[in-house]
Amino acid sequence: xHFHLKQDRFLIFFFGCLGILLFILLGxxxxxxxxxxxxxxxxxxxxxxxxxxxxxxxxxxxxxKMVRLYVxxxxxxxxxxxxxxxxxxxxxxxxxxxxxxxxxxxxxxxKRPRPYGKPISFEQMMIDHNFALKEFELLExxxxxxxxxxxxxxxxxxxxxxxxxxxxxxxxxxxAPDQKYAIDLVFNQDYMDQKARIMTPIQxxxxxxxxxxxxxSKELDRDVDLLLTIAITLSIxxxxxxxxxxxxxxxxxxxxxxxxxxxxxxxxxxxxxxRLKKGEEVIADAYPQASVLFSDLQGFTEMTTKIGTTKTVDxxxxxxxxxxxxxxxxxVEKIKTIGDSYMAVSGxxxxxxxxxxxLANFALAMRDKMKEFSxxxxxxxxxxxxxxxxxxxxxxxxHKRFIYDVWGDVVNTxxxxxxxxxxxxxxxxxxxxxxxxxxxxxxPRQEIEVKGKxxxxxxxxxAKK
Numbered sequence: 001x002h003f004h005l006k007q008d009r010f011l012i013f014f015f016g017c018l019g020i021l022l023f024i025l026l027g028x029x030x031x032x033x034x035x036x037x038x039x040x041x042x043x044x045x046x047x048x049x050x051x052x053x054x055x056x057x058x059x060x061x062x063x064x065k066m067v068r069l070y071v072x073x074x075x076x077x078x079x080x081x082x083x084x085x086x087x088x089x090x091x092x093x094x095x096x097x098x099x100x101x102x103x104x105x106x107x108x109x110x111k112r113p114r115p116y117g118k119p120i121s122f123e124q125m126m127i128d129h130n131f132a133l134k135e136f137e138l139l140e141x142x143x144x145x146x147x148x149x150x151x152x153x154x155x156x157x158x159x160x161x162x163x164x165x166x167x168x169x170x171x172x173x174x175x176a177p178d179q180k181y182a183i184d185l186v187f188n189q190d191y192m193d194q195k196a197r198i199m200t201p202i203q204x205x206x207x208x209x210x211x212x213x214x215x216x217s218k219e220l221d222r223d224v225d226l227l228l229t230i231a232i233t234l235s236i237x238x239x240x241x242x243x244x245x246x247x248x249x250x251x252x253x254x255x256x257x258x259x260x261x262x263x264x265x266x267x268x269x270x271x272x273x274x275r276l277k278k279g280e281e282v283i284a285d286a287y288p289q290a291s292v293l294f295s296d297l298q299g300f301t302e303m304t305t306k307i308g309t310t311k312t313v314d315x316x317x318x319x320x321x322x323x324x325x326x327x328x329x330x331x332v333e334k335i336k337t338i339g340d341s342y343m344a345v346s347g348x349x350x351x352x353x354x355x356x357x358x359l360a361n362f363a364l365a366m367r368d369k370m371k372e373f374s375x376x377x378x379x380x381x382x383x384x385x386x387x388x389x390x391x392x393x394x395x396x397x398x399h400k401r402f403i404y405d406v407w408g409d410v411v412n413t414x415x416x417x418x419x420x421x422x423x424x425x426x427x428x429x430x431x432x433x434x435x436x437x438x439x440x441x442x443x444p445r446q447e448i449e450v451k452g453k454x455x456x457x458x459x460x461x462x463a464k465k
Contacts, residue, residue, distance in 0.1 A: 021238040028231040032224065039220050046213040049135070052125055053202050053209075055099070056139060059089050059122075060146045060198050062104050064186070067153040071182040074160055081107065082157070086150065091121025132212075138205040145198040152191055156182040268404050269333055269349050272396060284395030290347035291359040291389040291432070292411050293332075294418035295366060297340040298382040307379070315377055316340060322369050330362040335406055341418075342366075345406055348394050356389050356435045360461060363387060363426045386417025387461070388429040416450045417458065426461040433459035440464055 066082035069075065081104065087093035094116035096103060126139055155165055159182040163171040185191065268276070275283055297316075304312045323342055327334050331352070335343040344362065347355030363385050370383045390410035397403045413429060421427035433442045441462040450456045 017241050021234050021241060025231055025234045025238060028227050028234065032227050032231070035220055035224055035227070039217065042213055042216050042220070045129075046209055048129055049131070049209045050206065052122075052129060053139060053142075053205050055125075056122060056142055056146065057199065057202055059085055060149070060195065063146070063150065063153060064195065065104075067156055068186050071156050071160055071179065071186060074179070079157055082153070088119075089122050091119045091124060094119050132208075135205055135208055138201040138208070142198050142201040142205070145194070145201070149191075149194055149198065152185050152194070156185040159185070268396065268402060271349050272404055276396070276402075282395075284393060285349065286391070286393050287348055287351060288391050289351070289355060289389065290345055290392050290394075290406075290410070291355045291387060292392065292406065292414040293342075293344045293346075293359055293363055293385065293387045294415045295342045295363075295383050295385045296418055298384060298423045299380050300340040303379055303381060315373070315379070319370070319373050322373070323366060326362055326365050326369065330358050330365065332358055332362045335404065343406075345392075345394075347389075348392070348406060356432060357439060359387060359389075360436050360440055361464070363461060364463065367424070367426060382423040384418050384421040384423055385426040386414050386419070386421050386428070387426065388414045388417055388432050389435065390431075412452065413450075416453065420448050420450055420458075422460065428459050428461050430457045430459065433461075436461065438465075 062085050063082060066078045066085065070078035070082065084093060085104070088095055088099070095118065096112060097115050097117050122143055123140070126136055131139070151169065154169075154171075158164065158171040159178050162175055162177040164173040164175060165171055166173050272283060300312075300316075303315075307315075320337060320342065323344075324334060326332075327344060330346075332344050332346040333348055335345055337343070344359070346352065346359035346362070352358065366385060367383065370381065373379075374381050388410055390408070390413075392406050392408035392410050394404070394406045397405055417427045417429060427445070428436070428442070433444075436442060441464070442459040443462055445458050445460060447455045447457050
């Protein structure tokens with residue numbers, strides 16, 4: 001059996017174009033994401049450059065502050081802080097975590113506001129950041145000027161304790177302490193001019209970083225604008241192609257396949273319908289384990305006489321629709337209805353280890369639904385249900401009018417369980433009772449005469465345990 005869609009080449013062409021457009025659009029979106037990440041990296045690099053340059057400026061200011069406090073107060077705490085700032089910058093002392101601009105404002109005595117990290121010199125920080133050669137030279141120049149200033153600051157510190165430079169930066173000349181001389185060293189105009197020279201390369205460094213960042217940002221903006229234009233254009237084209245393709249596809253499907261698809265899915269299990277669509281002409285399968293159920297309404301003829309054919313058919317249709325919904329809920333397969341009889345199976349066409357349990361739950365739900373309908377419509381209807389399990393065969397009969405049916409001795413036995421059953425009850429065979437005994441309440445009946453089987457011991461399925 002074969003199913004053809006008209007204008008399939010048209011659909012392939014349009015969906016192929018749509019796929020290509022969507023692929024290109026997706027590529028644009030990924031590239032936009034990459035550009036966005038790159039822009040963030042540029043901004044982060046600018047921030048890190050500012051942070052490093054600012055730290056050099058700040059440490060120079062911190063050194064000035066500490067040396068001035070020391071020469072004015074002669075408090076050794078400020079001298080110790082001075083040398084700690086130098087050693088942190090040179091990478092010979094551990095670097096405090098979050099070593100920001102207010103760190104030394106929070107330091108009181110030997111207490112530190114934050115823990116320490118690994119030592120790292122200012123020069124190593126510049127190397128790790130991969131500065132351009134010009135940028136590196138500027139910061140290195142500023143650091144050298146700051147280090148030159150420490151010569152004056154160390155003279156002032158040693159003058160407080162009466163030690164003086166012999167001309168080789170060795171303080172081995174001892175005289176009386178001279179606080180006035182020390183204060184003049186770190187407050188005179190020469191000191192201030194030399195300190196200002198430190199800031200000149202730092203300012204030039206910041207200007208270079210700003211220029212570089214702005215240039216890269218403009219280049220990225222141009223790329224982003226171009227990609228956005230391409231993406232929007234492709235989106236419009238893709239939308240148009242998609243709408244045309246969907247419209248054509250719907251027309252083709254509705255004309256060429258609607259009847260076949262819906263008919264197959266209504267009368268056959270979906271897996272069987274798929275096999276037919278793939279061209280399988282003979283479908284017949286053996287199932288070593290499956291459960292079969294038959295049900296029949298009691299009082300149906302009397303109800304027809306009482307309320308009329310039209311209303312009876314309407315009620316029957318509603319009841320069977322409810323049963324169909326239960327098949328979906330419990331995972332069983334409806335096979336067919338004949339008049340007021342309903343046949344369902346479990347473990348077919350998809351084999352299941354819990355086929356009997358599923359069908360037992362379905363049978364109990366059918367019985368409950370029957371009671372609900374009787375009360376709702378105020379009718380006196382009861383249902384006999386019969387079940388058993390075993391090996392069966394199932395397949396599709398016919399070529400023009402398809403019927404999916406089940407055969408085997410198990411089917412006949414399940415039918416006998418229904419015809420010899422009790423209204424309002426679910427009769428099962430002895431072997432099915434043993435299978436369900438762990439999870440359900442089953443009650444034995446006296447042996448009954450079953451056509452074609454002789455005397456059989458049966459059970460009634462009452463409820464779940």
